[in-house]
Amino acid sequence: MAVKYEKVKAVEKEHAVVDGVDVSGHWNRMFEQRVIFEYTPELIEKVASIPNAESFANCYQCAKCVAVCPVDVVGNYGPRKLYRYAQTGTDLTEAPELWLCTTCANCLRVCPKEVNMVKIMPAAREQAILDGKFVPPELQQAFENTAKSGNPLGQPQRKRDAWIQNAGVPIPIIKDLGRPVDVLWYVGSYPSYHPRGIDAASAAARIFTALGIDFAVLGKEEKDDADSQRLAGEKGLFEMMAEHNIATFNSYEWKELVVTGPHELNAFKNVYPKYGFERPVLHYTTFLARYLDQLKPLLKHEVNVKVTYHDPCYLGRHNGEYEAPRKLLEAIPGVELVEMSRNRENGYCCGGGGGGMWMDSFTAKHTKMRLSEKRAMEAASTGANVLAVACPFEVSRFEDAVKSTGNEHVTVNDILELLDRSMRGEQ
Amino acid sequence: MNIVVAIKHIPSIADDLPVKGNNVDFDSVDFVLNEFDEQSIEQAVLVKEAVGGTVTVVGVDLIGELDNVLHLALAKGADKAVKVTADEPGADSHQQAKWLAEAIKGMSPDIVFAGVQASNDLDGQIGPMIAAYLDMPYIGGVSSVEAAEGTAIVTKEFAGGNAGKYSVSLPIVVGVQAAPKPPRYAPVSKVRQVAQTATIEKISPSADGAGAGLSMKKMAPPVVTGHAEMFTGSSKEVAAKIVELLKSKGLA
Numbered sequence: 096m097a098v099k100y101e102k103v104k105a106v107e108k109e110h111a112v113v114d115g116v117d118v119s120g121h122w123n124r125m126f127e128q129r130v131i132f133e134y135t136p137e138l139i140e141k142v143a144s145i146p147n148a149e150s151f152a153n154c155y156q157c158a159k160c161v162a163v164c165p166v167d168v169v170g171n172y173g174p175r176k177l178y179r180y181a182q183t184g185t186d187l188t189e190a191p192e193l194w195l196c197t198t199c200a201n202c203l204r205v206c207p208k209e210v211n212m213v214k215i216m217p218a219a220r221e222q223a224i225l226d227g228k229f230v231p232p233e234l235q236q237a238f239e240n241t242a243k244s245g246n247p248l249g250q251p252q253r254k255r256d257a258w259i260q261n262a263g264v265p266i267p268i269i270k271d272l273g274r275p276v277d278v279l280w281y282v283g284s285y286p287s288y289h290p291r292g293i294d295a296a297s298a299a300a301r302i303f304t305a306l307g308i309d310f311a312v313l314g315k316e317e318k319d320d321a322d323s324q325r326l327a328g329e330k331g332l333f334e335m336m337a338e339h340n341i342a343t344f345n346s347y348e349w350k351e352l353v354v355t356g357p358h359e360l361n362a363f364k365n366v367y368p369k370y371g372f373e374r375p376v377l378h379y380t381t382f383l384a385r386y387l388d389q390l391k392p393l394l395k396h397e398v399n400v401k402v403t404y405h406d407p408c409y410l411g412r413h414n415g416e417y418e419a420p421r422k423l424l425e426a427i428p429g430v431e432l433v434e435m436s437r438n439r440e441n442g443y444c445c446g447g448g449g450g451g452m453w454m455d456s457f458t459a460k461h462t463k464m465r466l467s468e469k470r471a472m473e474a475a476s477t478g479a480n481v482l483a484v485a486c487p488f489e490v491s492r493f494e495d496a497v498k499s500t501g502n503e504h505v506t507v508n509d510i511l512e513l514l515d516r517s518m519r520g521e522q
Numbered sequence: 523m524n525i526v527v528a529i530k531h532i533p534s535i536a537d538d539l540p541v542k543g544n545n546v547d548f549d550s551v552d553f554v555l556n557e558f559d560e561q562s563i564e565q566a567v568l569v570k571e572a573v574g575g576t577v578t579v580v581g582v583d584l585i586g587e588l589d590n591v592l593h594l595a596l597a598k599g600a601d602k603a604v605k606v607t608a609d610e611p612g613a614d615s616h617q618q619a620k621w622l623a624e625a626i627k628g629m630s631p632d633i634v635f636a637g638v639q640a641s642n643d644l645d646g647q648i649g650p651m652i653a654a655y656l657d658m659p660y661i662g663g664v665s666s667v668e669a670a671e672g673t674a675i676v677t678k679e680f681a682g683g684n685a686g687k688y689s690v691s692l693p694i695v696v697g698v699q700a701a702p703k704p705p706r707y708a709p710v711s712k713v714r715q716v717a718q719t720a721t722i723e724k725i726s727p728s729a730d731g732a733g734a735g736l737s738m739k740k741m742a743p744p745v746v747t748g749h750a751e752m753f754t755g756s757s758k759e760v761a762a763k764i765v766e767l768l769k770s771k772g773l774a
């Protein structure tokens with residue numbers, strides 16, 4: 096017989112008299128022994144029995160995680176709550192909650208029991224997908240686009256290097272170059288196709304050129320890293336992309352791989368080694384921070400703005416880079432850098448990680464406000480007029496969010512764009 | 523129940539269509555599964571899940587890349603895949619219908635599903651012509667099928683949001699407008715597994731020409747006329763300008 100799970104009702108007494116004092120009321124539970132045997136462990140075990148999701152069962156309900164979970168700020172979430180939902184009858188593999196975690200890793204940072212949502216979520220989602228359970232349609236579309244076209248936007252593969260024409264500097268494609276380079280620059284899908292991503296990519300190309308860096312790109316041979324698709328549960332898709340990218344990386348000679356995006360950094364640096372690819376990979380902020388001495392004299396024009404910087408989860412918490420982006424911003428003459436209350440290790444997630452990038456309308460149905468909107472308001476409250484980012488997912492997310500929260504006076508810029516502006520002056 | 527799905531591989535319109543001579547430049551365009559056929563595959567698998575049977579997907583391989591589409595269909599629940607190896611990217615719907623009908627003939631199907639139309643020619647001919655070749659009735663614009671032994675209840679859409687329910691006897695050819703549920707997702711790991719193990723039956727196309735008899739004189743991208751005016755400013759200013767514009771056109 097199929098087990099039917101019912102929501103457990105809290106055990107309360109209409110009337111309770113303790114030591115002659117009437118303590119009737121919903122709060123009187125604390126005076127009675129807690130009845131725990133009504134709670135069911137099956138649904139916790141159902142999640143914890145999925146390979147890589149074992150740590151779900153470790154939770155001892157201390158609630159440290161809830162205080163730092165970005166989704167809880169706009170809803171009712173966090174590992175402690177998910178555990179509790181499972182205990183009281185929610186099957187996580189079928190619930191909308193399965194799709195809300197952005198794998199931002201802030202809970203893992205504080206959890207004494209190492210309950211690891213960065214592993215639990217992809218595993219549970221993969222199980223749900225393989226079992227043919229509900230997958231948010233927008234996410235499904237991003238998966239299909241990636242499988243079909245090599246990028247989640249569904250743009251044609253042969254147009255991947257079309258942006259190069261208008262970058263203002265020659266951008267060598269490694270295949271045509273036919274010689275080894277120092278830096279292989281993995282541009283990424285959004286910087287290759289999204290208009291605001293192209294702005295950042297073009298800025299990067301101009302900066303690399305001005306610094307005299309010997310670099311090249313993969314052009315039409317580059318395909319999406321699919322790390323966020325992996326975290327959203329599509330491991331097979333990730334593996335298919337990884338096979339292609341690793342073979343491509345290995346077919347050329349280069350010294351370092353520089354990436355525009357933190358998700359790509361995470362994929363190539365932390366996950367590809369499992370698939371046999373172990374080479375130096377750097378995010379552009381880390382890479383450029385090395386060239387600060389050469390870069391500073393190039394930053395000739397003042398950029399008189401008050402900037403606040405948003406730490407991308409996959410650059411900060413996942414990969415430990417907090418200082419390079421700040422050093423780059425501080426190197427720009429005229430920039431005043433102010434911090435949001437949640438910064439560095441405790442940075443607030445933009446909502447784009449773990450597949451959240453492609454689930455905005457779904458997430459909006461289950462939260463009070465988008466994470467990007469919460470963060471945009473936080474940025475505005477610092478008095479900054481520029482919100483600086485270092486992840487290609489974020490420019491479009493935050494540009495929408497500053498508009499929808501009435502903070503249009505805050506401009507969203509990739510650090511690359513600000514460096515480029517200082518280098519070339521207002522264009 | 524013996525269910526057959528006839529599918530069509532068409533040039534993708536995700537990108538500008540390059541023209542070469544008087545047709546699409548088939549070498550520099552991606553081919554995709556017609557979106558109505560995605561609905562049609564979903565509908566077929568739903569019928570199979572409801573009453574049992576086998577689903578056979580059959581298509582004309584125009585550019586030698588149909589296998590990917592067939593593997594996807596198998597991963598979504600189809601049981602068999604068949605391709606007509608034509609290698610003629612410009613074959614029109616009349617010609618394709620003939621080849622498909624020849625392939626389907628020996629399968630003695632109870633239901634043949636076909637997308638109601640395809641976005642390359644929008645002529646909606648594949649389904650009706652297969653029906654004519656196989657001497658079976660046809661019903662198009664269908665949004666749901668509930669099959670039983672020898673019969674089916676078919677919902678057909680009409681203009682203005684109206685729908686009609688028909689009781690039909692099998693065998694029949696059904697032109698699918700939409701499946702009652704969005705097409706399911708096939709995980710890549712499953713598709714790849716299928717790709718390694720599946721066998722796709724190959725059929726050579728017959729030599730008889732059955733084209734529509736139309737010949738293309740000229741194909742060219744549409745000439746751009748008029749222009750879009752971009753409003754700039756804060757969202758309040760932009761909203762005011764939009765209201766102004768709507769008023770000036772008598773729309774608000």
Ligand code: SF4
Binds near residue numbers: 155156160
């Ligand atoms: S911090 Fe860890 S142990 Fe504590 S409630 Fe959260 S998941 Fe459970």
Ligand code: SF4
Binds near residue numbers: 164166172173195212
């Ligand atoms: S990873 Fe982030 S979003 Fe997910 S539960 Fe933990 S804190 Fe919340």
